[in-house]
Amino acid sequence: MSLKNMAMFSVLMAGSIFNGSAGDILTYKVGRCEVSLLVERAAAGNIGILIDAADELKKKYMPSGTYTSQVNAFLIKTPDRAIVVDTGFGSALFDNIRSLGVDPAKVEAVLLTHMHGDHIGGLQKDGKAAFAGATVYLAGQEKDYWLPPNAKYRNDGAAAALAAYGPRVQVFNPGEVTARLQELFPGIIPLAAFGHTPGHTAFLVRSEGQSLLIWGDLVHVMDIQIPVPDISVTYDVDPAAARVTRKKIFDWAAKNKIPVTGMHLASPGIGLLEALPAGGYTFTPVKN
């Protein structure tokens, strides 16, 4: 554990919120691309969000009764462009992007895994597009669920955030991991991970034979959802579908030895999944 992580850990133990600051960054190379995990926030999480988690499982995997609830955004530097995946709260995000040598105004695309507040908080500043030169990309299914004026769960915050980008909003249709993979940009492939929300999307980064899967909110509480992927959380719009998707994508990533990362994995939150003979998975951090 690095000094920085130890400092974060002690803050967490004290039960207060650690706000990400410039420098809370983990960079992983994928061929000619660089993917950076940018920490937006880490705090002690409430295990009350777990669905159908037996007490014995909670005791086994989370003996302290809490977990690190972290929020991450990502910057992908490809040889041709800078792409942001989710925007966290927009707290440390802009300083972190600048510290990696990228001017937020030069970011070409913002890809959204879904439209919950902790993923779109940095899209706008004072009603204006925070990424002045970017187009926002999201699954059509996600836009259709939250944005129509008569939507059952109309998301006004999401609508305002997208409105700041005017016509620079594009929808895509994410593919299945079992189908032929279709790129959105060279080396970037949106994958259907529906369940957490109706258009929830994971992004596979692929370059020169190497890969990294940014799986969005497939997992909120890694301590228990990785060993026991049957457990969903109350934030999942469709917990049963989220469970099926989690198991399908875990299986695919583990079999293909694709490193994974996500918006709520605690640092160091880039690693490899391995299936256990008795069911469930382990997560081993990787670096390069």
Ligand SMILES: [Zn+2]
């Ligand atoms: Zn989230």
